[in-house]
Amino acid sequence: MDNFSFYDLQPKISNFPDEVLAGLSKQQKQIPPKFFYDEYGSKIFDQICELEEYYPTRTEFGILQQHSSDIADQIGENSLIIEYGSGSSQKICFLLDSLIKPWAYMPIDISREHMLSASKTIADKYPNLKVLGVYADYTTEMLLPEYAISSVQKKVIFFPGTTIGNLEPEEAIQLLKRSAMIVGSCGGMLIGFDMKKDPQILHASYNDSKGVTAAFNINLLTRINRELEASFDTNTFTHYAFFNPQKSRIEMHLISLVEQTVVISDRLFNFLEGESIHTENSYKFSVQEIENMSERTGFKLIRFWTDPKKHFYPG
Incomplete structure (x- = not known):
């Protein structure tokens, strides 16, 4: 197809064994959440997005559907749309259908195929749209294709979902700073923020009645067993998610129900009864915190688009 180009930036691929062993060696055992998404884990997450209790995905779809024309007017003509973590590129269609003569769409993802x-x-x-696929890790320094960056003045980064909340605060700041450098003074960023809300809504979202989120969390141990020949007994761990009001974040953990020892690659990891593996954070934001982040990173907050319940903001 004449309108598609592919750029391989040869991203450094995460070393699954090393990161798992390093994380489980810490005083607070942890495993990076990026390892949730093996083939089966990705399918479970798709199920999570359809749950009644899990509001972020359907809420953001609703916002994009309702406000896509207004967002497109704000972006203007002849723009390069850069999508971080493009995945299946479902949400971008709301925007592409409304944009006025976009110059090109650049999806960036670490999952090549x-x-x-x-x-x-x-x-x-x-x-009629140039599609410039980029195989890269957007969370690190990137040298995007010079042809794309120099050929258009208006660059807009599209970063939907709740991923900004999965980063530690300083990591989020650094990502936004790099993004401001990419788009320059004429560009912008359309980004999703999950807002602070009733903790009961948050609790239900990460502790759904069907146990799908629990299965998603436990699957991380199943993956370690399969790929690293580990000895986790998944029946002796349970999913635990709670809202930490001091840090304004949901924390997901896997709790050991018994005192036990797990073997991974000939190394022993001891667990006390009640000891946890910290698997994910999801920070929640206020408008003031978003404004402060904008000021620190070289952006200026221009517009908010939200849902009637003010659960979610892409802005």
Whole structure:
């Protein structure tokens, strides 16, 4: 297809064994949440997004559907849309359908084959749009294709979802600073923030009645068993998620129900009864905190679009 180009920035791939062993060696045992998303974990997450209790995905879809024309007017003509963590590129269609003569769409993802497949689908759907697929890790320093960056003045980063909340505060600041450098003074960023709300709503969202989120969390141990020949007994761990009001974040843990020893790659890891593996954070934000982040990172807050319940903001 003439409107599709692919750029391989040769990202450094995470070393799953080393990061798991290092994380479990810490005083507070932990495993990075990026390792949730093996093939089965990704399928479970798709199920989470359809749950009644899990509001973020359907809320953001609703916001994009309702306000896409207004967002497109704000972006203007002849823009390069850069999407971080493009995945299946579902949400971008709301924007592409409303944009006025976009110059190009640049999906960036660390999952090479998934990104290639989704990018080609977008290129087929929008034959008059340049699609510039980039295989890269957007959480690190990137040298984006010079052709794309120098050929257009208006660059807008599209970063939907709750991913900014999964980063530690300083990591989020550094990502936003790099983003401001990419788009320059004429560009912008359309980003999703999950807002502070009733802790009961948050608790239900991460402790759904069907146990899908629990299965998502436990699958991390199943993956370690399969790929690292570990000895986790998944029946002796349970999913635990709670809202930490001091840090304004949901924390997800796997709790050991018994005192036990797990073997991974000939190394022994001892667990006390009640000891946890910290698997994910999801920070929640206020408008003031978002404004402060903008000022610290070189952005200026221009517009908010939200849902009637003010659960979620892309702005």
